[in-house]
Amino acid sequence: MRAAELSVQASGVATAPGRERWVLAGLLTAPGLYILIMAVVPAFLMVQLSLAHREVAGLWSPGFELTQYRQLATPLFARIMGFSLMLALAGALICVSLALPAAYFITRMRRRAQVAWLVFLLGSLSLSEVLIVFAFQVLLSTSGTLAGALTTVGLLAPGASLYPNFPAVLTCLVYLLLPYVILFFYPALSQLDPEVEQAAATMGASRLSTFTRVVLPMMRGQILTGVLLVVIFTFGAYLTPLVLGRPPQWTIAIHINNAAMGAGNLPLAAAYAVSVVAFMVALLVLTRVLSRRKASEA
């Protein structure tokens, strides 16, 4: 009897993980298929297209040639990638520098004020990017409110416009991304144990040194992820640089569009896109390696 019970228990223990594996596999099938169809297959097609032979009239024929990739080894491509990266890093730096203290102060407010801020931030996300970019265009144009006000106080020459230029592109991108970054930092900061900051205060730390020496280092992982989010988004920005910038301020996304639609060179556009993806993957791997090394040092 005892032996039989033990045997039943043992077989129960043995089958449970097996069943769990099946359940897990079932749950992962749908998202797995989605990722396969919507990401892996298009990526494969993009790589295939980038290696294809370009035909006239915007067509291509299957092949395996590196002609388009050779075209990337030019100072122009390096400049475009360099600018896109610089814009992305500048955007990330400004967004994180503004979002982190903003999210910190929101988490230190009373509950009702916090809710009001969160509703406001979420509400601002509901505005379309197109609407925001054209609103910026109006605001910064010669007849716009901001340019008009600056002209009135003598800071801007009459008839001058605040766009198209790099600051206009950067300002608009920061405006678009700031709510996302604040909302990204909010959960981690609101879960920060207040006693940790109070402990720093009892040891003589001012609010500023508590923020810089305790809060910021504790948020290191989130800050890194926040920077990556902004970099990835900004790298692929299309509408903002197109509307508010000059050609030198155009990002790689605009050049991909120009290659595909303007020049009708789909393999070149695909080669551009593959390079961007490869660059982003390299950036993510590098960040991962660096953060792991930092963690193991700690």
Added chain:
Amino acid sequence: MFGLELRDLTKAYGDHLAADQVSLSIPHGEFVCFLGPSGCGKTTVLRMIAGLETPTSGAILLNGKEITNEAANGRQFGMVFQSLALFPHLNVGENIAFALRLRGVDARRRKDRVAELLDLVRLPGLQTRAISQLSGGQRQRVAIARALAQEPPVFLLDEPFSALDAKLREEMQNELRALQQRLKITTILVTHDQREAMTMADTIVVMGGGQIQQHGPPVDIYRQPANRFVADFIGASNLLPVEVLDPRTVRLGAISLRVAAACGLGAAPATLAIRPEDVLISRMAGNGDNEVAGVISQVRDMGAYVEFRIDCQGQDILGVAMPRDWIGAGVGETAHVRLPVDRCQVLAR
């Protein structure tokens, strides 16, 4: 005065008084335990002392100098928090050296001081260990070392041992007491654990309803509770409803009892308080004062002693006795209960 002084310290949250006119003088080098149930205001008082809460009214003086409006980072009282609040991004040595680094102490002196403090809390050589790699007791010690690094004038602890298991808690209590006696540092510990307070403190401050109910040496608090709240909260007590007949006599139901003193209570209803260990229980009737016959209604053999609940003419009295005197005792057996006159304390109801 050399030490810490609280004058009518009050903290109100809207209509609720978390601390209500708390006044106390703590001489330099004393170990004081604020003891009370949850929500009695003990942590609020501690946080006001640390500078983490601003009093609604009242004053805090350190060595005669008012510090009421000084911020926490100006007071620099070492504090151990309930969650310990160690910095997870810093290792043990960096945690301990945090205050010293803020003060601009040079690296060599910081290193020496960290080593000295780790020796003090019996964790030598753990400077480079990550906080996540420490056990509960080790974290406790690191938190204590960190709070002591800046040589604070007052050392504050907010229920620091509540998360530890019983054995480790007792070990840490003994270590902290020994450390405090060695350093002669004014220490205030907040706890709801009366055993912790009784074994560690020079002075216990019993708090209830935001007010100090009684303060004094642990034995006085235990032996002479000032009111029903203290008698009820500290240890087990028989709290019996009585009527005061005269300054030396009270009536418990139909039983008249002599007491040492029931002054100032008039003929009002009062409470007779007596500790279970002061109740004398016997199988045989004696001829002493305050002896009542009763029937045993509950027996709990606790190993080292036996706990009895005895129904004495409708009054439930709790008493303890040595097991050897009560072998085979059972419910329903007659017992004679004597309440020694000098142990009967009459308190306002």
